[in-house]
Amino acid sequence: MKTGVLLAALAATALAALPARAQSPAPPLRASLNSDIRGTQPGGNRDFNTDTVLMHVVEGLVALDERASPVPLLAEAVEIAEDGLSYRFTLRQGVTFHNGAPLTSAEVLWSLRRYLDPATQWRCLPDLNGSTGLARITALEAPDARTVVIRLEKPAALLLATLARPDCGGTGILHPDSVAADGNWKKPVGTGPYLLGEWRRGQYIELERFAGYAALPGPRNGFAGGKQALMPRLRFVVIPDSSAAKAALLAGNIDVMSDVAAAELQELRARPGIAVLAAPTMGMSGLLMQTRDPLLKDARIRRAIALSLDVPEMVAGIVGQDAPANPSPLPVASPYHDAAQARYPARDLAQARRLLAEAGYRGQPIRLVTTRRYPNVYDAALAAQGMAAEAGLRIELDVLDWATTLDRYSRGDYQMMSFIYSPRLDAALSYEMITGPKDTQPRKVWEEPQALALLQRAMSTTEAGERQRIFSALYSLFMQQVPMIVLFNQVDYAAVRQDVRGVQPWASGQLRLWNVARGG
Amino acid sequence: MTLAYALRRLGMAVPTLLLVAIAVFALLRLVPGDPAQIMLGDAADPAQLQALRESMGLDLPWPVQFLRWLGAALRGDLGLSLANGQAVLPLILERFQVTAGIVLLAVALAALLAIPLGTLAAWKQNSALDLAVVGGATLLLSIPSFWLGLLMLLFFGLKLGWVPVVGYVGFSEDAAAALLYIALPVLTLALIETGVLTRMARAAAIDVLRLDYIAHARSKGLRESTVLRRHVLPNAFAPTLTLLGIVLGNLLGGIAVIETVFTLPGLGRLMVDGIYARDYPVVQGTMLFTATIYVLVNLLTDLLYPFFDPRVTAE
Numbered sequence: 001m002k003t004g005v006l007l008a009a010l011a012a013t014a015l016a017a018l019p020a021r022a023q024s025p026a027p028p029l030r031a032s033l034n035s036d037i038r039g040t041q042p043g044g045n046r047d048f049n050t051d052t053v054l055m056h057v058v059e060g061l062v063a064l065d066e067r068a069s070p071v072p073l074l075a076e077a078v079e080i081a082e083d084g085l086s087y088r089f090t091l092r093q094g095v096t097f098h099n100g101a102p103l104t105s106a107e108v109l110w111s112l113r114r115y116l117d118p119a120t121q122w123r124c125l126p127d128l129n130g131s132t133g134l135a136r137i138t139a140l141e142a143p144d145a146r147t148v149v150i151r152l153e154k155p156a157a158l159l160l161a162t163l164a165r166p167d168c169g170g171t172g173i174l175h176p177d178s179v180a181a182d183g184n185w186k187k188p189v190g191t192g193p194y195l196l197g198e199w200r201r202g203q204y205i206e207l208e209r210f211a212g213y214a215a216l217p218g219p220r221n222g223f224a225g226g227k228q229a230l231m232p233r234l235r236f237v238v239i240p241d242s243s244a245a246k247a248a249l250l251a252g253n254i255d256v257m258s259d260v261a262a263a264e265l266q267e268l269r270a271r272p273g274i275a276v277l278a279a280p281t282m283g284m285s286g287l288l289m290q291t292r293d294p295l296l297k298d299a300r301i302r303r304a305i306a307l308s309l310d311v312p313e314m315v316a317g318i319v320g321q322d323a324p325a326n327p328s329p330l331p332v333a334s335p336y337h338d339a340a341q342a343r344y345p346a347r348d349l350a351q352a353r354r355l356l357a358e359a360g361y362r363g364q365p366i367r368l369v370t371t372r373r374y375p376n377v378y379d380a381a382l383a384a385q386g387m388a389a390e391a392g393l394r395i396e397l398d399v400l401d402w403a404t405t406l407d408r409y410s411r412g413d414y415q416m417m418s419f420i421y422s423p424r425l426d427a428a429l430s431y432e433m434i435t436g437p438k439d440t441q442p443r444k445v446w447e448e449p450q451a452l453a454l455l456q457r458a459m460s461t462t463e464a465g466e467r468q469r470i471f472s473a474l475y476s477l478f479m480q481q482v483p484m485i486v487l488f489n490q491v492d493y494a495a496v497r498q499d500v501r502g503v504q505p506w507a508s509g510q511l512r513l514w515n516v517a518r519g520g
Numbered sequence: 521m522t523l524a525y526a527l528r529r530l531g532m533a534v535p536t537l538l539l540v541a542i543a544v545f546a547l548l549r550l551v552p553g554d555p556a557q558i559m560l561g562d563a564a565d566p567a568q569l570q571a572l573r574e575s576m577g578l579d580l581p582w583p584v585q586f587l588r589w590l591g592a593a594l595r596g597d598l599g600l601s602l603a604n605g606q607a608v609l610p611l612i613l614e615r616f617q618v619t620a621g622i623v624l625l626a627v628a629l630a631a632l633l634a635i636p637l638g639t640l641a642a643w644k645q646n647s648a649l650d651l652a653v654v655g656g657a658t659l660l661l662s663i664p665s666f667w668l669g670l671l672m673l674l675f676f677g678l679k680l681g682w683v684p685v686v687g688y689v690g691f692s693e694d695a696a697a698a699l700l701y702i703a704l705p706v707l708t709l710a711l712i713e714t715g716v717l718t719r720m721a722r723a724a725a726i727d728v729l730r731l732d733y734i735a736h737a738r739s740k741g742l743r744e745s746t747v748l749r750r751h752v753l754p755n756a757f758a759p760t761l762t763l764l765g766i767v768l769g770n771l772l773g774g775i776a777v778i779e780t781v782f783t784l785p786g787l788g789r790l791m792v793d794g795i796y797a798r799d800y801p802v803v804q805g806t807m808l809f810t811a812t813i814y815v816l817v818n819l820l821t822d823l824l825y826p827f828f829d830p831r832v833t834a835e
Contacts, residue, residue, distance in 0.1 A: 035793070038559075038604050045559070045604060121575070123560070126568050167563070201606070202615070202785030203688060239686050240789070241780045243670055248686040248783075251678045403553030403798050410557050410564070421562055433563065441566060 028206060028233030029500070029518055031256035031511060032245045036202055036238045040187050042169020043115070043123045048422070051166040052258075052510045053205055053236055055223055058172025058190035061089050061108065061148070062164045063223040067333055068282055068425045068507045070160035073216065073224045074103060074173055074191060084155030084462070089148045095214045097175040098195040105142035111173045112140050112150070124168035128159075134459065135159050157462045161426040166510055170223060193229035193514045207234040220515050222506065230502070230517040246495075249274065255500045255518055258511045260493035262318070262375045273498040278322040281509035282331040282423035283490035284430070285376055287368070287384055288445050291483050292438060293415050295366065300359040302482040305366075305416075307352035308391035312344050314383040315488045318376050322491045328475055329430045331489045333507040335464075336427040336471045345479070352391040365394045368416040373402035380487055381418035412442035420490060423509055427471055428458040434484060446483035526823060533815040540811040541593070544804050545586050554578075555602045555798040576602055578800075589804065598805035603797045608805040612787065616772075616809070618688065619779070619786035622702050623771040626709035631764060634714045638721025638760075639753055642729055643744070653718060660715030669708045669781035676704055686783040705782040709775060713767055720763045724756040731755075758829035765821030772817065773810035 033052070039045040042058050063073035072078055075089040095103040115122045116129065116137065130136030135156030141149040152159065163171040175189040187196050193215070194207035209229040216225040237254055239245040242261040246268065249257040260268065260276065269276050289296045289305070296302055312325040326332050328341035370381035378399070385395045395416070400408070408414050424430045435451050436444035451474060458470045492505035502516035556572040557564060564572075573579050577588070592599060598608035634657075641653035677685040683704055689697040728734065729752060737747050776788030787806060794802035 036604075047559070047561070121572075123568075126565065131567055132565055167561075200785075201604075201611075202789070237686060237783075238785075239783045240793075241783070244673065244686060244781055244783055247670075247673050247678050251681065251685040253677075253685045253687065401553070401796070403558055403796065404551070406557050406562065407552045407554050409562065410554070410569070419562075424563075443562070 028235040029231040029256070029513060029516060030235045030237050030254040031513060032239045032248065032254050032258055033205075033236045034238075034240055034242070034245070034259050037199070037205055037236075040196060040199070041120075041185050042172040042174070042188060042190075043167065044121060044169070044185075046123060046167065046169070048510070049236075051169065053207070054169055054172070054188065055166055055192070055510060056194040056207055056234065056513065057188050057192045057196055058170060058174065059192050059223075060163055060170040060172050061091075062160050063170055064164045064166070064425060064508060065222040065224050066220075066506060067335065068222065068423075069335070070164040071221070071224050074108075078160065080462070085152050087150045087152075087159060089150070091146045091148070092214070092216075093146070095191050096212045097177075097191055098189045098210055098212075099175055099177050100212065101175055101177075103173065103191060104145045105148045106145070107175055108148045108173050109140055109142045110176055112148075112171070114174075114179075115171060116140075122168070124162060124165065124171070127162050127168075134162060155460050155462075157459055157467075158426055158428060161429070164223070165425060166223070166508060167422075193227045194234060197233070203238055205236045207236075209233070220504070220512070222508070223510075223512075227514040229514055231513070234513045249495055249497065252497065255497050256503055256511070256513070256516075257495040260495050262379070264495075265320075265493065268495045275496050275498065277494045277496065277503060277505050278491050279505035279507070280323040280332055280489045281492045281505075282333060282425055282430075282507050283509060284326075284329065284331065284421040284424075285380060285487045285490055286419060286421070287380065287485040287487065288409075288414065288417040288419050289482070289484055290412060290415050291445070291447070292412070295361075295364055296415055298359045299481055300355040301361055304352040304355040304359070304361070304391060305388055305393060306345070306482050306485050307348045307355070308388045308393055309384055309485065310347040310387060311485070311487055314380065314387065317383060318379045319488065319491050322493075323488045326488050327479070327486055329434060329478065329486055330427050330471060330475070331423075331430065331507070333489070334427050334430070336468055338468070338472065340472065341475055347387075349391050352393075356392060361392075363392065363394050365396050366415050367398050368395050368418060369398045369400060369405060369408055369414045370418040371400055371402050371405040373405070374420050376490070377418045377420050384418070410443045412438060412444075423490075423507070425508065427467065428455065431455050431458065431471075431474055446478070446481070448477065448481060448483075451477055522823060526819060529819050529822070530815075533812075533819075536815065537808065537811055541590060541804065541808055542586070544807040545582075545589070545800075548798070548800055548803055549582055551798075553798045555800065558797055559603070589801070593805075593808065598808070599801035601794075601799055601802050603794075603799045603802070608801050611790065611802070612805055612809050615785060615787045615790045617690075618784055619775060619788060620772060621691065622705050622709065622778070622784070622786070623768065623775065625702070626706045627713055627764065627768055627771065629706065629710040630713035630717050631760075633710070634717030635721045635753070635757065635760060637714075638718045638723075639725045639748060639756060641718070641722045642725030642756075643748060643752070645726060645729075650722075654722065657715040657718035657722075660711050661719070662715075663712065664777075665708060665712055665775075666777045666781050668711065669705070669778055672704045672708050673781065688784050702784075705775075705778050705784060708782075709771070709778055713771075716767060717760060717763065721756065721760045724759040725752055727759075728752050728756045754828065758825060761825060761828055762821060765817050769814040769817040772813045 033049045035049055037050040037053050038047055042054050059073050061075040062070040065071045076092045077090045079088040114120055126132045127134040128137050136153040137150055138153050139151040172190050178189045180186050193210055193213045195210045197206035197208045199205045209232045215227050218225040220226040242264055245257050246264050248254045268274050289302050291297055315325040325344045327344050330337045368381050370378050372378045381397055388395050421433055424433050434445040435455050438444055438447050454470050454474050492509040494503050494505050496503045500518050556569050560568055637653050641650040644650050673685055676682050683700050688701050691698040737751050776792045779786040779789040791806040
């Protein structure tokens with residue numbers, strides 16, 4: 001009896017809380033994240049979600065535009081010296097930090113020096129201190145309060161693209177108040193449209209509108225122009241399970257569901273009051289082949305595998321009409337992705353069988369590593385296995401967890417691997433991610449010396465025509481040697497409730513909640 | 521005597537915990553996957569990876585890593601998370617509060633339902649009531665917790681809109697809201713554990729009902745309700761208590777599936793996230809903590825047993 005009374009009292013208390021909740025002030029705009037952020041230092045201890053949140057808080061001298069090319073953001077203008085050895089940034093006027101201090105070259109210098117200090121453990125330091133061969137900054141200067149000069153050891157075509165990368169935290173310019181007197185990190189005091197509010201680890205991260213934000217004029221343009229903080233508060237809610245995230249969206253507990261799993265798409269699209277938005281990103285899905293494997297070192301077998309697959313049909317089965325099949329390492333959104341790269345080579349089972357016979361293939365098993373962490377990756381492996389069997393190829397799947405897959409990838413320990421590459425925001429980087437000497441970088445797929453030479457040229461020239469010629473030559477070579485089979489560029493999906501407007505997936509795949517509002 | 525017994529049992533737990541620590545440490549290192557690689561992703565170059573490994577101390581020989589960790593653990597320092605630099609012990613304690621709140625409520629609720637139900641079913645053995653109770657219990661313990669959780673979420677959260685679908689609020693912040701947020705996970709867990717406990721309670725009650733003193737009580741003319749309340753229930757509770765201890769020990773170690781479905785920041789999710797991220801200090805710390813909890817709960821159960829079954833002494 002007493003138990004019944006107690007339970008009834010508990011239930012009554014709980015139900016009594018419902019109207020109280022309904023009367024509370026309008027909740028923030030809530031978007032799901034599939035895992036918590038790792039930290040608040042731009043480009044520090046980070047992952048994709050960390051970058052997504054911090055790109056609302058900090059801004060760099062340059063930022064990626066809608067097509068993922070770098071354009072000025074905190075800089076008003078960028079002048080590149082004729083010899084390519086110095087970059088002069090003129091700062092915009094009227095920009096203030098979250099603490100009210102105006103942006104000057106002193107803060108820019110402080111931020112850049114801090115990033116270049118190994119103690120900061122900035123992710124992109126190896127790219128700018130000469131370690132990776134991308135660029136080497138030799139000096140930072142501030143001739144006056146509005147000018148910053150970066151000097152380089154030799155010309156680097158990718159300097160601006162690197163500074164703008166979200167995984168580098170956009171090289172966000174910070175106020176020194178971001179660190180304590182002892183140099184320890186406090187929180188980012190940046191210039192972005194939102195400032196960091198409460199972070200409840202494992203639960204949510206809340207951002208608050210920065211009233212003093214100075215937006216670039218014009219429409220929304222990538223991470224750069226036209227940012228308007230329409231909602232006073234944003235809340236990124238950590239929901240690891242995609243079914244729970246879907247239920248939360250349908251129940252109105254969140255407004256935006258980011259990173260929608262393929263399995264949820266069909267149902268969400270059929271639901272009234274929910275809109276599913278999609279855009280291809282610069283991320284790439286493909287089947288890697290180990291060119292040092294006793295069997296797959298024969299290019300005829302690699303080509304036979306490629307010819308056995310009907311990739312457009314495979315891609316249609318995986319992502320429907322949301323992304324086309326793309327045979328090129330360059331993403332469809334890249335300005336260097338030309339007409340020749342838009343046509344996927346046709347499936348040719350007869351030719352595949354002929355090549356296999358020539359190469360002396362006698363049905364030896366080929367092990368294909370895949371993971372269920374990303375359903376598309378697994379689906380691609382499954383489809384490839386089935387299609388290749390029609391040409392007499394015997395592919396067997398090894399399904400591993402993501403950490404093990406990544407480990408095998410980095411050691412080059414596979415025959416074939418269904419893999420997903422994170423977005424590379426410059427055409428040269430798209431080739432760089434797969435090209436290199438395997439002796440020192442076993443994760444690289446392609447170690448053709450001619451390709452390496454072409455890549456070096458692409459990394460040092462900024463002239464668009466010259467770059468296009470280089471990338472076309474690289475593509476021809478790539479298709480001859482088939483070190484991997486590119487399938488498609490990953491799709492960025494977001495599902496939103498009917499009363500939410502302004503969400504727009506784009507090439508980088510990162511969710512942007514500026515220019516987004518609920519109601520009205 | 522009881523204190524000496526408890527101390528002796530705690531002393532015996534030390535080798536167990538040491539074995540757990542060694543096993544978890546070794547297994548984690550044997551499982552492929554590199555925390556530095558996971559943090560840096562597919563774009564990491566070998567120099568970056570090596571630098572990060574060195575900064576995390578992962579380049580040291582395994583025995584050195586283990587002894588360093590063990591030495592710190594003995595001083596109450598379980599290290600820092602590789603993923604986000606947080607101190608592991610406070611993180612575990614914070615997450616444990618969430619898990620413990622839900623588990624204690626759910627197990628209490630399950631026990632309140634299961635013990636009377638099991639006793640009733642035993643009393644009416646082979647009747648329609650017994651069949652219904654046993655059938656219901658079997659069904660409940662056969663349902664996967666994630667599926668039941670999702671059903672609950674869809675029905676009470678989505679269709680009826682009675683409770684929020686995601687989120688968590690601590691009791692210290694807003695008790696009423698906290699109840700709303702944990703209602704479904706508690707109910708889900710309670711239903712599943714009710715299935716387990718009911719069967720045990722029924723079996724224990726059947727054993728007791730066959731004993732001579734029950735026949736003697738009945739022959740004295742005692743009413744059936746008195747027989748059940750005074751003679752069957754207390755004597756049948758002791759074996760159920762053992763199972764309760766095991767269930768509590770298991771659940772307090774983390775209810776990862778429930779926590780994932782209901783988006784609760786509990787101990788189980790911490791461990792699962794730690795395993796995926798190969799966050800060695802978090803996984804080692806959580807496992808050691810879980811093993812300690814298990815040992816303590818079992819000890820507590822053993823110490824309580826004599827109160828319910830005087831034939832057993834804590835010696």
